[in-house]
Amino acid sequence: NAGVMQNPRHLVRRRGQEARLRCSPMKGHSHVYWYRQLPEEGLKFMVYLQKENIIDESGMPKERFSAEFPKEGPSILRIQQVVRGDSAAYFCASSSGQGALNEQYFGPGTRLTVT
């Protein structure tokens, strides 16, 4: 039973390029969350999506960042015109959306380096 999968695991981009991070949730999960982690810090919530819907994007920067979770395929976190400050580890989590506690399971993360 595969867990949450993220790819690529490492991504290097030059300033101004675009970064696309992919997340495949656990089988049976329809809720996806993206978090960002800077070195020596905790994870910061970015966005919460269900299939074809953005539920909460209160943690997303207003510009250059977007996320989607299409009906088919993985969730995509897209960063346009990357800057050095975007360098971080980006984690995806998924949940079933059922039950009061709705535990989130995390993927291994994508480490983005902007040069």
Added chain:
Amino acid sequence: GESVGLHLPTLSVQEGDNSIINCAYSNSASDYFIWYKQESGKGPQFIIDIRSNMDKRQGQRVTVLLNKTVKHLSLQIAATQPGDSAVYFCAENPLTGGGNKLTFGTGTQLKVEL
């Protein structure tokens, strides 16, 4: 804004000793808390959780204590092993009020010495 934070950035313990990792939270309306373990290069791994209507919950070698009066959370690890070396985060999930986003603390690095 509301935040969840940890008291100690690094904790060193001898193998076999018990470890206690502390966490303070500021949102008095928080009703669900989770402890995660993060090993180097990996994503957070769920350890144990507790709801605000409880003050203690035990798992395998781990115990979480919640003191709502002082808004304090702790994780106790019994008979600490080298495999326990990692960064530990407490996180808050406001179940009420909608949404399902986790608010993480800064993290405590646990180092187990042989």
